[in-house]
Amino acid sequence: MAPQRPKAEQRALPGKALPKLDFLRKGTRLPTGTATARPASDSARVRSGDRIADEKDIRDWLGGFTKVAASEESVGLGGYGKVLTILVSSSVGQDDEPNEDDDEDELIESWTPRFREVVPPAFAQADSEDR
Numbered sequence: 001m002a003p004q005r006p007k008a009e010q011r012a013l014p015g016k017a018l019p020k021l022d023f024l025r026k027g028t029r030l031p032t033g034t035a036t037a038r039p040a041s042d043s044a045r046v047r048s049g050d051r052i053a054d055e056k057d058i059r060d061w062l063g064g065f066t067k068v069a070a071s072e073e074s075v076g077l078g079g080y081g082k083v084l085t086i087l088v089s090s091s092v093g094q095d096d097e098p099n100e101d102d103d104e105d106e107l108i109e110s111w112t113p114r115f116r117e118v119v120p121p122a123f124a125q126a127d128s129e130d131r
Contacts, residue, residue: 022063
């Protein structure tokens with residue numbers, strides 16, 4: 001019988017496209033059948049810099065309830081003995097990310113100094129006497 005993946009921490013992300021995700025932690029076993037698991041099981045493939053690309057359901061990696069297609073790319077990192085995994089989805093997070101231009105405009109606006117006109121007391125008295 002294959003060992004079970006350790007239970008990763010589950011958090012609800014309100015307002016996000018993928019609620020109830022299992023966040024990967026150091027030491028978590030790789031999901032079986034993924035593009036990363038194949039080269040990771042063979043150190044020669046890792047050392048040679050083997051590259052694999054595949055289409056997967058994001059739930060294979062992160063759990064959750066929402067089915068989302070994701071591109072998985074893995075690259076053996078040679079002498080480091082590790083495999084780099086990149087998960088890309090065109091549908092996750094696109095609507096949730098604020099426009100960076102709006103953020104920059106708000107930041108500039110919040111740091112723009114505002115000066116009010118200050119009338120020295122002597123001028124204020126002279127102005128009121130002229131009336």
